[in-house]
Amino acid sequence: FYRDDAKATGWNNLAFPSVGMPHALWQLQGERRAVFEERESHGATEQVFKGWEQISPGTMTAQQYDQAVGDLVNYLQWMGEPSQNTRVRVGVWVLLFLAGFTFIAWRLNAAYWKDVK
Structure with a gap:
């Protein structure tokens, strides 16, 4: 997110x-502005993102903010699907069973057809 006074929320x-969504964590990150440079491409001028300019500092450093946002995203992903750990654990056992069953079926098939060939 960056400060954009042309938008209704003040953020872009x-x-x-x-997108019509304000920056909910701006106090932690601080206010920053996107820096764009204009380039000529196929006869038209386009704006290309160059970097960030920090307007005012937040209560966290950039590393602390990235860590906090990463933790928040991981927590929300876990809250959205708490049974994922169980599914992964059961899935490993199902794949092991299928591998064992495939081996047994292959050997049984060979034993049944050995006299036919």
Whole structure:
């Protein structure tokens, strides 16, 4: 997110431009502005993202903010699907069973057909 006074919320998003969503964690990250440079491409001028300019500091450093956002995203992913750990654990055993059953079926098939050939 970056400060953009042209938008109704006062914020814009580099990943999803013009989305109608404010920056909920701006106090932690601080206010920053996106720096764009203009380039000529196929006869048209386009703005290309160059970097960030920090307007005011937040209560966290950049590393602390990235760590906090990563933790928040991981927590929300876990809250969205708490049974994922169980599914992964059971899935490993199912794959091992299928591998064993495939081996037994292959050997049994060979034993049944050995006299036919």
